[in-house]
Amino acid sequence: xxxxxxxEGSFTVITWLSGIAVFAIFxxxxxxxxxxxxxxxxxxxxxxxKGAGRExxxxxxxxxxxxxxxxxxxxxxxxxxxxxxxLFYFSRQNTRISALLRxxxxxxxxxxxxxxxxxxxAFFCLYLDLGFSILSGxxxxxxxxxxxxxxxxxxxxxxxxxxxxxQAAALGMSKTALFxxxxxxxxxxxxxxxxxxGIGRALSETAALLFTSGYVLRMPESLMDSGRSLSIHIYxxxxxxxxxxxxxxxxxxxxxGxxxxxxSVALASMNFCAGRVIRK
Amino acid sequence: xSIKTFxxxxxVTLCCLLPSQxxxxxxxxxxxxxxxxxxxxxxxxxxxxEAEHKDFRIDVQTGGSSRGIADARxxxxxxxMSSRALHDEEKAGVKTHIxxxxxxxxxxxxxxxxxxxxxxxARQIYTGQISNWKQLGGEDAEMxxxxxxxxxxxxxxxxxxxxxxxxxxxxxxxCGENQQCLKxxxxxxxxxxxxxxxxSEYEVNRGTPxxxxxxxxxxxxxxxxxxxxFPLVRPLVLITPERLPEEVEEFLNYSLSNKVDDLIKGQAxxxxx
Numbered sequence: 433x434x435x436x437x438x439x440e441g442s443f444t445v446i447t448w449l450s451g452i453a454v455f456a457i458f459x460x461x462x463x464x465x466x467x468x469x470x471x472x473x474x475x476x477x478x479x480x481x482k483g484a485g486r487e488x489x490x491x492x493x494x495x496x497x498x499x500x501x502x503x504x505x506x507x508x509x510x511x512x513x514x515x516x517x518x519l520f521y522f523s524r525q526n527t528r529i530s531a532l533l534r535x536x537x538x539x540x541x542x543x544x545x546x547x548x549x550x551x552x553x554a555f556f557c558l559y560l561d562l563g564f565s566i567l568s569g570x571x572x573x574x575x576x577x578x579x580x581x582x583x584x585x586x587x588x589x590x591x592x593x594x595x596x597x598x599q600a601a602a603l604g605m606s607k608t609a610l611f612x613x614x615x616x617x618x619x620x621x622x623x624x625x626x627x628x629x630g631i632g633r634a635l636s637e638t639a640a641l642l643f644t645s646g647y648v649l650r651m652p653e654s655l656m657d658s659g660r661s662l663s664i665h666i667y668x669x670x671x672x673x674x675x676x677x678x679x680x681x682x683x684x685x686x687x688x689g690x691x692x693x694x695x696s697v698a699l700a701s702m703n704f705c706a707g708r709v710i711r712k
Numbered sequence: 713x714s715i716k717t718f719x720x721x722x723x724v725t726l727c728c729l730l731p732s733q734x735x736x737x738x739x740x741x742x743x744x745x746x747x748x749x750x751x752x753x754x755x756x757x758x759x760x761x762e763a764e765h766k767d768f769r770i771d772v773q774t775g776g777s778s779r780g781i782a783d784a785r786x787x788x789x790x791x792x793m794s795s796r797a798l799h800d801e802e803k804a805g806v807k808t809h810i811x812x813x814x815x816x817x818x819x820x821x822x823x824x825x826x827x828x829x830x831x832x833x834a835r836q837i838y839t840g841q842i843s844n845w846k847q848l849g850g851e852d853a854e855m856x857x858x859x860x861x862x863x864x865x866x867x868x869x870x871x872x873x874x875x876x877x878x879x880x881x882x883x884x885x886x887c888g889e890n891q892q893c894l895k896x897x898x899x900x901x902x903x904x905x906x907x908x909x910x911x912s913e914y915e916v917n918r919g920t921p922x923x924x925x926x927x928x929x930x931x932x933x934x935x936x937x938x939x940x941x942f943p944l945v946r947p948l949v950l951i952t953p954e955r956l957p958e959e960v961e962e963f964l965n966y967s968l969s970n971k972v973d974d975l976i977k978g979q980a981x982x983x984x985x
Binding site: 483484485564642643646647648649650658668670671672673674675676677 | 748749751753755756759762769771772773774775888889890891892910911914915979980
């Protein structure tokens with residue numbers, strides 16, 4: 433066989449195989465969760481926990497999780513965008529500080545989440561005296577996802593054509609106007625992807641929350657209450673509660689569903705408004 | 713929709729979703745922390761107690777027996793939870809209350825023909841002198857010996873009872889939580905491990921293919937743990953300061969009363985009443 437044909441052919445086969453492998457892993461995981469969870473009624477989502485989670489639903493857990501993720505995104509979004517813009521300016525000048533900042537962000541981004549959990553427990557829960565609370569959990573998660581989100585947002589901003597900055601300067605646009613009217617819309621798809629990956633990571637976090645937002649199964653009444661997240665609920669049901677398997681799988685199915693819905697809705701709406709803005 | 717409208721809608725939605733920060737009527741707050749074995753049970757007790765006493769709020773956190781003891785001693789939590797008896801040096805300044813009992817049984821797969829085990833045999837298994845089921849009169853198959861993670865109360869109790877030191881234990885696998893161990897045994901016909909009697913009996917009744925081995929000729933069951941004839945038992949302990957604040961005492965008395973016997977049974981432990 434021609435060497436060229438062989439090389440190209442094997443490359444194609446390997447590419448296809450890796451694609452199929454990724455899909456197969458995803459399909460197996462989803463199948464496993466939904467096979468074991470079986471069909472369950474929507475009542476599971478809207479009823480209170482009973483028997484330590486073995487019976488009943490997961491409403492308080494869903495509410496706690498949403499509040500944790502909400503706190504996390506409200507805190508981390510503005511900070512992430514601001515720091516990314518800041519870094520973006522540095523990166524055009526390529527100073528030593530910017531290189532240092534970038535390395536430290538990369539190291540932070542790959543730090544295991546349990547380390548953030550211990551930090552959050554020491555700093556937010558004990559030092560700031562927030563105790564086991566949804567607020568501590570959300571803030572810890574914000575610290576955890578910030579490095580990765582900042583780096584991705586910065587990549588998004590850097591990917592915009594360099595001429596935009598020059599043209600804006602020529603037109604006498606302020607830096608704020610440049611950011612809100614030109615760069616943000618142009619980089620929106622990347623930014624939204626970054627934010628979604630961050631929220632996805634926050635939603636599925638276990639270790640960082642065990643020591644910060646805690647284990648309490650009651651319906652949270654304020655951000656200062658302790659509340660259990662979906663992932664901790666799954667962990668506890670699967671590891672600690674005799675006969676908790678069925679509901680662990682059901683909770684896992686709900687978590688997967690939430691991730692799927694958040695991802696697709698947010699992506700669709702971001703794409704929609706990105707399209708509108710650029711046309712205008 | 714312009715980007716401004718989008719951001720505006722986003723912020724407004726967030727504000728609507730945030731819950732009201734109104735102070736709750738509950739003025740008596742209790743916090744408990746410690747053993748992950750006791751946490752589900754005490755959460756259920758707290759839930760029932762809160763329903764009957766509307767002015768109470770009880771928060772339960774896990775973290776392990778040692779943390780429960782340390783938190784209670786330092787006053788970080790009102791009540792600590794421990795699934796092992798306290799060491800002498802841990803007892804200073806605190807009071808312990810036995811919430812329920814639990815036994816530790818050796819557990820094998822249901823297909824395994826072995827019915828009972830002596831302490832001497834268990835010692836030989838866990839020190840590596842017996843590694844084939846044939847040596848105990850079973851079929852000719854290599855054992856899969858499963859130990860519990862170091863620092864867990866089961867491991868401490870087992871090694872202490874058999875008189876072996878933790879580093880001498882020879883095992884093929886080590887597992888942490890009860891449910892993880894159960895899954896290892898149900899998936900391996902030649903495995904042996906040791907587990908909470910209550911949890912194992914609960915799983916047997918649900919049809920999980922495991923068997924609790926008689927230990928020293930005494931059947932491992934909730935009944936033998938209750939009448940204290942089973943040798944390997946551990947107390948589930950609540951730890952409080954020596955002088956009890958009023959609200960701690962109220963919850964403690966409730967937890968130790970027979971009003972929670974059905975919850976203790978429901979979580980597969982043995983009540984002391």
